[in-house]
Amino acid sequence: MKTTLHEDAVSAPLLSAPLATRVVSPRTRLREALERGGIVLLLIVLCAVFTWCEPVFLGVDNLFNILQSAAIVALLAVGVSITLAVGGFDLSIGSIAATAQMAASYVLVVWHGSAFDAFAACLALGVATGLFNGVLITRFRVPDQLATLGTLFLLAGLQLIPTGGRSLATGSILPDGTETTGTFPDAFLAFGRARWLGVVPVPVIVLAAITLVAVLVMEFSRWGRVLYATGGNETAARLAGAPTARYRIGAYVASGAIASVGGALIAARVGRGDVGAGHSLLLDAVAAALIGYAVWGLKRPNVLGAVTGAVFVGVLLNGLTMLNAPYYMQDFIKGALLVGALAFTFSIGRKTTR
Amino acid sequence: MKTTLHEDAVSAPLLSAPLATRVVSPRTRLREALERGGIVLLLIVLCAVFTWCEPVFLGVDNLFNILQSAAIVALLAVGVSITLAVGGFDLSIGSIAATAQMAASYVLVVWHGSAFDAFAACLALGVATGLFNGVLITRFRVPDQLATLGTLFLLAGLQLIPTGGRSLATGSILPDGTETTGTFPDAFLAFGRARWLGVVPVPVIVLAAITLVAVLVMEFSRWGRVLYATGGNETAARLAGAPTARYRIGAYVASGAIASVGGALIAARVGRGDVGAGHSLLLDAVAAALIGYAVWGLKRPNVLGAVTGAVFVGVLLNGLTMLNAPYYMQDFIKGALLVGALAFTFSIGRKTTR
Amino acid sequence: MSDAPVVLDARGLSKRFGPTVALADFNLSIRAGEVVALMGANGAGKSTVVKILSGVLAPDSGSIALRGHPYAPASTKHAKTLGVATMHQSVADAGVPTLSIAENLLLERTSSARTRWFATPSSRLRDARGIAARVGVTGDLRAPLSEQSVATKQLITLARALDNDPAVLMLDEPTASLSAAEAQTLFEAIDALRARGVGILLVSHRMGDLRRIADRAVVLRDGRHAGDFPAPLDCDAALQAMIGRALTLRRAESGKLASAVDESATAELAINESAINEPVHSTSTHDTAATIAPVRDGATHAGDTARHRGFEARGLKLFDDAPPLDFAASRGEIVAIAGPIGGGKSRLARTLFGIEPIASGSMTLDGAPWQPHSAAQAIASGVFMLGEDRWQTSLFPDSVPFASIEGTLSFPFLSRWFRRGRVARRHERRVARDAIRRMTVRCKGPSDRVVNLSGGNQQKVALARWHVEPARMLLLDEPFQGVDVGARAEIVDILRANAADRVTLVFVSDLEEALEVADRVLHFDRLRIETLTDFLAEH
Amino acid sequence: AGGIANAPAPFDHGGVKIALVNYLSTGDFFQAYEAGAQKQAKALGIDLRIYEGRQDASQQRDQIQQAIDLGVAAIVVNHGLPESLKDVVQQALDKGIKVVAFDVDLANPKVPQVEQSDHDLASLLLDQAVKDNGETFSAAYVYVPGFAPLDRRDQVWQSFKQAHPGVKEVARFGTVDNQIAQSVANEASAAYRAHPDVRVVFAPYDEFARGAKLAADEVGNASKLRIYSADISTADIEAIRTPGSPWVATAATNPAVVGAVSVRAAALLVAGQDPGHHIEIKPTLITRDDLVKNDIHTVSELGAKFQAFRKSDAAQVAWIPDANL
Ligand SMILES: Nc1ncnc2c1ncn2[C@@H]1O[C@H](COP(=O)(O)OP(=O)(O)OP(=O)(O)O)[C@@H](O)[C@H]1O
Ligand SMILES: Nc1ncnc2c1ncn2[C@@H]1O[C@H](COP(=O)(O)OP(=O)(O)OP(=O)(O)O)[C@@H](O)[C@H]1O
Ligand SMILES: [Mg+2]
């Protein structure tokens, strides 16, 4: 991860320029502007095109609809970005969300728990998994991607066991033959379905809130600085007296918790424990998080970028379906735009070396 | 995946490898032996257990059957390992395999091509994709994981277009309404189904051959050294005269080609082109490649480890199915063993520092 | 002075790494306001001492007292909070390349739980400026650290060390990559601390520096205490204690290698005498000019004769707006290109090596036009370069399977030696053994991992690499970084012994080093080149 | 698209927007289903908007909402999870949009239910299995829970085992990892080796059956085995026909027909006519012998032989032109 993504750290001596001798020509300024705004610009262009072809696209309902459909992926992407920032990589978010979703349903349908209980269960699961990842990585020195991949499989299996692999809804049969009797309370369903003032979907509000907090922490708080420092050069951070291990664990706990909130949202939207849910979440979230590198030309993991990335993909899919592009074209166009946007952003910001 | 570049490395003790002429206590020697053999040992224990519960397990047929089922994941894992060695990470292998498999079927069923044509088409596709990845990464400076993720989506979509998202077999309907008439020639099917001397499945032979070549190149040839050097410290490698960019492209071409062979094997075995982005292939391959870090206690990407990792998982699944473990237990146990083995291997190899 | 209270008192420290005894029963005490120099050859154990005192390593045995209380730092953080600040030898550990200078300066503060959790970027910048001021770093603190020169990185690290007013400050090779002027700023900072009663432990290979500020020198040899030397420092005695034999510096003249301790030693002393009270830079160079420079410049001023065997640059411009460079160096000659850090030496070196484009002008090698366009091509045609900062430009991290001495040595020549691809370990090992012998690298064998070598020995390995094959031109960028006097003398010998049939260009920021190694010294700053005499005439 | 003469409004001047919201799109069945729907839509001059399904229930919700925003005349819901659909469907109905559901029970009087009866389908197969193998045999069962059709077929299998104590389920496996056939084959061959006594494989999904057959060929116990599966495609027919194939029977409806029916039902609703609340398409049992005897190679030839398979007159009225599938 680190080696590949922060390569300028390695090529540094080739670029070394004495402190504060940066002469900025208008051309470079334009280039930098493009580098910063590249993807955002593309996003705006896209919206324009879609609106032109299908006016409904710009309708308030539809825009919130897009945000809503992007919300869950965006949440997970925020989580991944945080772990990327500490030089890690949480591959388990997808299955955390899926498992949390099953857990919530189990609490509601089998244990007749309240909406609160279900939500608490989700969070507990997310935090626990995050701790588990963190400890594996810091105490047992398992490489991040390896540890979280293990957790991925672990959860993917675990979530199936209580129900014997079946989906979980009122009246579904448990392995022991009993039939479930609990139901999803409206309070819980509202969490995923209600709209504030009948306009803004709750998931969007949740996303906004979490994003706000994450941005504050990552960009403006000392914790965020230490997280990035740990990712940039753990030894240096440790020598500076930062409890890097604890921070890394923290990052995984955070991403676990956020992912589990995503899971709760899924459960609330679907209204049952769906075994198939969230299988494509991981890749989409990672895609969003990595697009985030490019969004503001920061070339480092960042929360706002990740969210933008998720919305970007959401807009694309929504617009394309509106234009009735066959679904098999959608994946392709998604990929093509992704690759194009990236090639553009990264090559434009490239410095000449040999 | 993380590299530390510095002098009297504060973390040097962590990295310091056993030295040739070092007086070691029997305890350390045992520890190092475990560190090296940990996972292999576990593998043997597993086999023993399975055999004890189900004697058929150790039958020659079944063993080859395991190898056959592990072959494709193993192939992809070899590819990933090569890209990991240059400090990259090829996330597109899964979809390369899936697409190659469709391509082969298309050549056979729609264009009535020969087995050779189909195979050539696969390879061409793999090499082309590898080049594409490599150029994105080296020329356009797109971070590896980002570039290959883009390619992943690109291919996932691309493979659907010719058939409009349908699977390809004799008699499937193309988007233009025509019905396909070609068939899979036996020559091609044999590539995935035949057994040498009626015992060794061809895929296993293919795997063995490719592994051998890969190991020779990666561990014993100068090319392998440049690859690892590029991954370790690209600047140093470049200053020492290595055409690092070309080597990185090379690595991706190699992994692309290998993945496409995997795809051809799938097509030949199943006898049709199944749509599907090959996400599970990707995950399993990455898992295998990362287990490879641990296998010989090398803690770095390595081909032999990756193959062992794949076989490890293959044994697990085969054995569990024999014991009639419900499929949802399999993922769980897979994950548990994975995590356990890794925590073990990595923590045992750790030396005390602060 | 001597009645000042003892702030740090270490007794019987020992540390082994496998079979290597890095430190054996070592005692050290530092008084308030005292500057103690820790001297020792490469691998003597200096960094080990520093690491133990700063809580990076735990001693195998021994006890430490800080201000009379037992002191056993559980971690670097702990050490810091107890009042022991450290500037480690490796710049790479020092900062976070991906973060801005400001954020690096504030790393300690952000890491400490006592800091307020929220801060606007602007307020951060303000705080950072405050810290930067202490060591005279100015300018845009938002630039990423990765774009800074080694010197700037070092100054930033020091600034951080000073920030949390320590009782004891340890500096491991602080001046290794500092120009005289920058060293001066550093020393002033140290003087200020001394006045505030901070105890200081200074590890350095530069006699000049030590004589300038050390109150006392403690010498280590092979991890053992080998003598205490009060100020004024008796260099010869100290060096002798360090290396265990009378040091014989070679007279700086190409060809003959007559040993003559007296002249060059005194020459060096001459420099150092004057270095004590006056600012190092100007005076020392004046003396040098007086004693040595004219002779040197007289030696061989390779003119623009046609068929000139060697390297020649005509109207070479590194940038469009840079002055044209004209200079030549013949085969068998060692030319030092000396000048302050950030003057463009590395840039020039990389240009000659062919990995930086030239704006205009021409270069010739042995009369034939020299226009390389890649490292590979340069190496193939016998032009080698040793980059500055070994861990960035030469060595491979331990995660690389062949990051052993032999693997590091053979890497550039794999394609030359093993055309058909298969790497023959035996050949590699033979070459490595030979190199280890010639370079006197302190190690167990060719298969040693490079990370486990001491700084100086790592540097020797990096240098040795470019001596396993004959070179037409050898470019050395800061080859003496973190190399002790003894080793430096050895390296100089090696360079001379092999200089006979090649052009050797040494790019150094330390004049002392330049004078020791070179037949001829060219001064280079702001991309402008001139002979040392001309340069000195101007001053 | 132009309108149809003497069709009720709004079909008389075409351009009616209808949305087809899928839960799953991949796989032969759903592809054929979509194709059938497309054809019928074209015949009716309908502008059919197809929403891809990625087996993601919450996405399906979003898509229905999107369709509502788009102002379609009717929505065809193809599969899905009732819990996640009921409320959004209600929203659609409230907005006056007609809704037809295929294979997902929305339990809403306003919503006609098109169904391929999985119950019948499974029982057809199992009865055939008993006919072929007698009352007592040990079986391997390929099943992955969590997919509505498979779960419904599973219920039949469970009650079947109750009713036939002679039937022993000695092995159970299954996976939906891509490529499904290949992953199932890996498991199946292990199961066959561990349980040589297996005579019957109940694989109520043709991807599963393909894997089971592949494994049988590899292990070499094809001659001792009979595989019973659901769904059919030309490729399946070829696989069933191959000499010595253990795949002896499959039960299926023609997905294209089902697709067409769904669209017709929606069209009727839009035209203000009643397609009836419960529209069922009966599955057909297709045995190896049928295929060989009648020399059937493709689905279309199959249609020629089996009336029920080619076309269904469910939701069929005079003014609706034939989709000629
Ligand atoms: N992590 C380690 N593992 C094994 N040996 C080590 C390790 N660290 C240091 N050593 C050995 O301990 C000895 C002392 O090393 P140290 O770095 O203290 O020397 P030094 O005095 O700092 O030399 P230099 O001036 O070159 O930096 C050396 O022989 C070195 O090889
Ligand atoms: N684009 C440019 N145009 C003109 N001069 C430049 C340009 N970029 C850098 N310089 C000058 O070139 C010199 C080299 O800068 P650099 O930071 O590479 O120093 P350096 O080569 O690392 O110096 P040293 O190796 O001596 O420490 C500096 O004096 C700098 O002012
Ligand atoms: Mg040192």
Ligand SMILES: [Mg+2]
């Ligand atoms: Mg330099």
